[in-house]
Amino acid sequence: MLLRSFHTPSKQIIRAASTNQNSIGEFFSQHLSFPFLQYKEHLHVARAEKQFIYDTAGKRYLDFFAGIVTVGVGHCHPKLIEAANKQMNKYWHLSTYYLQDTVKDYATKLLEHFKDDPQLSVCLFVNSGSEANDLALHLAREYTKQHEVISLRNSYHGVVQSTLGLTNIAGFKRSYVPGSRVAMNPDPYRGIWGGRYCRDSPIQTNRSCNCSKDHCQASDRYVEQLEELLNFEVSKKKVAGMWIESIQGYGGTVQFPKGYVKRATELVQQNGGLYVADEVQSGFGRTGTHFWGYQAHGAKPDIVIMAKAIANGFPFAAIVTRPEIAKTVGTYFNTYGGNPIGCAVASAVLDVIREEKLQENALQVGTHLLERLAKLRDQLPDVIGDVRGKGLLIGMEMVTDKETRKPFPSEKMNAILDRCRHNGLLIGKGGNFGSVFRIKPPMCITKEDADFAVDVLEDAIRKEL
Secondary structure: OOOOOOOOOOHHHHHHHHHHHHHHHHHHHHHOOOOOOOOOOOOOEEEEEEOEEEEOOOOEEEEOOHHHHOOOOOEOOHHHHHHHHHHHOOOOOOOOOOOOHHHHHHHHHHHHHHOOOOOOOEEEEEOOHHHHHHHHHHHHHHHHOOOOEEEEOOOOOOOOHHHOOOOOOHHHOOOOOOOEEEEOOOOOOOOOOOOOOOOOOOOOOOOOOOOOOOOOHHHHHHHHHHHHHHHHHOHHHOOOEEEEEOOEOOOOOEOOOOOHHHHHHHHHHHOOOEEEEEOOOOOOOOOOOOOOHHHHHOOOOOEEEEOHHHHOOOOOEEEEEOHHHHHHHOOOOOOOOOOHHHHHHHHHHHHHHHHOOHHHHHHHHHHHHHHHHHHHHHHOOOOEEEEEEEOOEEEEEEEEEOOOOEEOOHHHHHHHHHHHHHOOEEOEEEOOOOOEEEEOOOOOOOHHHHHHHHHHHHHHHHHHO
16 A cells, blocks of 8 residues: 655654653653653654644654644644734733723624524633533533533543533543433444434444434434433432533544434423533534534534634633523633633634635545545444544544444554554544544645545554454
């Protein structure tokens, strides 16, 4: 198989870079807490541009993980750099005690993307997705005067102490947090119900089911299970809210049966709770068909959470909600919330997505990538259990047995990641068992990039069989 060749530095440069990588690797191990350094030989980054990362030896890598789904418009986009520099030459930080045009202008521009629901009209700015989920938890409980909250098994909503009860992936669990209820995950591939007609995706699972193209029975069954939870596990069916990722991110790009999110959230809202849409990974056009992932579900959120791609890697996050919910925040202060540099960069992100038609590109290139990965699944049926996703939010689940769906061994997953890295491709992995390849590149990638990525991935998998 022909793989794209990259510039090969001299042996002297490679030797020097290797020594430097070993040195910095030791420093990280001794003095910094970074438990997710994922390669056998650490990758020491020198610079990045668009969809590419370059190491200290000068080797180029195609980045198909985008800073964990964060670098939406590409690394070091000149328009973002210009916006940041322009703001830094004015002022870096003032706090929320003063009126600032940069903050107002960004909030105005962001709210343009909520025209379909004008009640979502108040922004609260923070610094990360975990912090946004923490604030949303506070708002939901203050507004409803209820304490119980619901999230789905296999969900990820941050790992600060307050949100650990919302995150239901075993590796992140550190303690039991009272007041959190876990609903059955409506997963058409691994769940009890689901099959080939259930997902809103160009690629369906190979699993058979009794659903028709017009009606998803799996959705019916999972909604019934949610109602059982409300009937038996919370007082008088009253909850503060339900958290749902429009497509589960760290959990392995799990998509829900058609109709589930709309019906589940309406059930919660009918019982006084709020629907909190976690758009940290699925927002800003990444799914291709819609700007926000919840729009594809036809659901109406009360609170929308966004982070990651919001400012392309600058520490920034936001909540958008209704005025009456926002008023219940009480005495709340965030030192860096609405940082003017973050607002300037985030504003430029919205411009770039529109001007460069990146949402449209995510749909076109993402569909092409999904179709190629599905062909690979059919060619390697014993190890690729499922391919799923929309746009450039893609997961490929690896198994050792197609019938039992037993997860692929961790050491083989890591070996494939290392082979891909060696051949110039960077991807991630996730899921509760660490057996799903997370393929979520910058939205500026091309079909050529997609083809290269599939070729490299196929080569790496075949060599580990």
